[in-house]
Amino acid sequence: MSHTNNDSSDIKKAAExxxxxxxxxxxxSGSPVDAPELLTEEEQTSFINDDLRTDK
Structure with missing residues (x-):
């Protein structure tokens, strides 16, 4: 089932x-809101354990 008609009308409403x-x-204004959030060291850690990588 396609809802393309509803999607386009929603887009038109938003544009209007x-x-x-x-x-x-x-x-x-170029507000600083666009700046990325700083991550903690734990959040910056890669998801893949370096010992398990085979692409090195």
């Missing part, structure tokens, strides 16, 4: 409700 002046203002 978008405030172009606010979007432009947000883009110009």
């Amino acid at each position: 409700q978008a405030n172009s002046q606010q979007i432009e203002k947000n883009l110009e």
Whole structure:
């Protein structure tokens, strides 16, 4: 079952409700919100145990 008709109408609604002046203002401000979150050392650790890697 396809819902492409509903999807396109939702997209049209979003486009119609978008405030172009606010979007432009947000883009110009270059706010630091776009900066990536700093990860802890544990979060930066690779998921693959180096001892098990075969691609080295």
